[in-house]
Amino acid sequence: MGTEKHQTGEARRRIAANIRRLRLERGLSQEGMAELADFHRTYVSQLERCVTNISIDGLERLAIALGVDISELLEVHKN
């Protein structure tokens, strides 16, 4: 997280943590997750490293692929 260029980045960090947690719960690789949501194979890796500024439509595609409500991807997960 030391390379972030934007001022706050809290939203990116929450998305990264939630995508990673939900992906692993489903036994998916980063590439498998990307394929499910129709992203380039390296995109989920970028998301999980907080280096990409995803759009809301892209985030919605990920939520649909994971079977969760989009608001869950921005929540702080407790344990």
Add this chain to the structure above:
Amino acid sequence: MGTEKHQTGEARRRIAANIRRLRLERGLSQEGMAELADFHRTYVSQLERCVTNISIDGLERLAIALGVDISELLEVHKN
């Protein structure tokens, strides 16, 4: 909402409704809200008409300007 081009658009509609509600609660015009979050003066109007695919960093700027958690902008508001 009849002119949306993307398949789902639920996320855009929630953001539009939440931005509009929170903005009006604070007595802000669309231009005033845009200025607060350092967007072009027409951008909040575009958001409220669901015609723009905002990025997560942009959404975070709006949340900070409105003084709410970013997850609130994606929730379904009950009344």
